[in-house]
Amino acid sequence: MKIIYFIIYLSLKIYKKTTKISHNITWKNKIKKLIKTKGAKKLTNTQVAEINTYYNKYKLKGISTQWHQFYYGCNQFFSPKYMPENLFYIDIEPRLNQKIYFPSLTDKNILDKRFPNVKQPETIIKNINGFFYSNDELIDERKALSLCDTGNELVIKPTVDSGGGKNILLFNCKDGVVDSGQKLRTVFKDYGKDFIVQKIVQQHEQLKALNPTSLNTIRIMTYLNENKVDVLSTIVRIGRKGSSTDNATTGGISCGIQKNGQFNTMGYQLSGESFRATDSGIKFEDVKLNFMSKVLETVNELHQEAPFFKIISWDLAIDKDENVVLIEYNVMGQGINSHQLNNGPVLSPLLKILESQL
Template identity: 35%
Template structure:
């Protein structure tokens, strides 16, 4: 019975993800004429996935979307339904995703990665300052020392920064209101001050790197894709789903010339107020080295999307790791198929499990 229920859940999830792709195409079609896939390319797609015993016919709109957004026809683009429901469970231990993704223990798992300064942790309703249990009153007094705080849900946060708030006037905020908004698991941190070159793009948001890494069976960590996400003028959030833009970063650490929004609309630096093109990302190579070293110690999660800020002192700052539902659309739009030359080995491993 449980197997039947799991299959029904998977069918519903596939339907929703495919519906999302159709919506993306509708949005793209408002801005320009959408080109269909040629019959030859459809055959090429189906032939490629057939060798891995993967039915792909119902996901052809994914390739239509990426063709019209990126101008590229490539069989290695992955449908999100295939990625989320088959590949991600293959690579990441789903039983541990929630625990490993808990923002309150991020510094435990990644002690060698600088992180925002923590003021207070709320873990299952208990309050901690510097990892020591404190009363509600002491926690509240601690918060009163700060003109602004950043509060984040520690577990099961929504994408797009929807469970992140920047709070001022702390004396007007009650403990009950904090728990009402964030539940019994949240973290309170000091606001970051970012590097000048990233601050110049948009000073109202912390503009972060989204970097995808893949841990191969032989222990090598591959950097799959790097992007810079930045908010629009006046916004505190950099996420595309919150109105921000994202731009690809090349292997040398320089931003590309075209940025994109959540629906695949492209912008040049001249078309927006945020000047993002040809920026050399500070400490880019150091950031990649940190990711590779840390990912090797985190082998239960072979696919990670890292959110990294660069502070005023050029230090890479780990904001969070995305383990259970890191969307790949951003990476594929900015830099092409997410697994690139490693797609074959991923799908081959998947075929042995299907």
């Protein structure tokens, strides 16, 4: 029996080691491609030494300096405190967030139950494991199709494994046919199961002006630190002209937001390309959101209701009446590049937590 346990233990250890190696190769290839695309110059020997000295304090050796090279090449702000993606995704995020509760607790179909005290988009129907629901009542597909046949613009999206704006579709349905010419029943079939249909959020005029065709959201990364919630970084995510999504992975632009609501001067794509203005011609430095205190209060309250995850990225919209609207929250694979490109080495406080757990 002891031999069997030993074999299982050894197999798990080998699996974890090979997985880590595989992931490191993935991040290594990614940063090489980003540097090549951006044409970021190599760091000086002094800068490399500064990075190694900083990470040695946390007993972390062999840290890739290529991420520092990329960030510095993009925003012209050098710091040894930038965090490489592989370190965050392999060592930090899994330690701080309990994977056993992912993705079940982040399913968009239960978001209203998880956070009942914050406004959310109005839901028309839910599909949970293939079953249709409306107002918490089990319904058949025929009823679900009828409820969505409004002639008004709606959005359908997956509720699990749905990051990066994947498979989000805006549509109007009349007499069972959506504006693309497809039957709504076929659209449902394409999504399979675990999806949600909601009304479009009528967003605040300031955010809408950034790009009228997309829901432009505020992403805030928070850390649940003993008896308080720390805000690590805040950015706004803006779609490109004609795009219906604001996600950076689909070409959107992000810009850092200061605590007082003032936008930074520059915005960035994930490629590192910088922008001073949106496609609609609004300069970032001319924008200040007067409702940021309300937004920060909201994420402070929300994170205290989600202690299973110590670090969370919240996606929030602001409606036309200046209400904060929760769109989703991210706990695994939450992007860090947009935060560091816009706001610098904002993740450095997490290294102290990692050090205490090593």
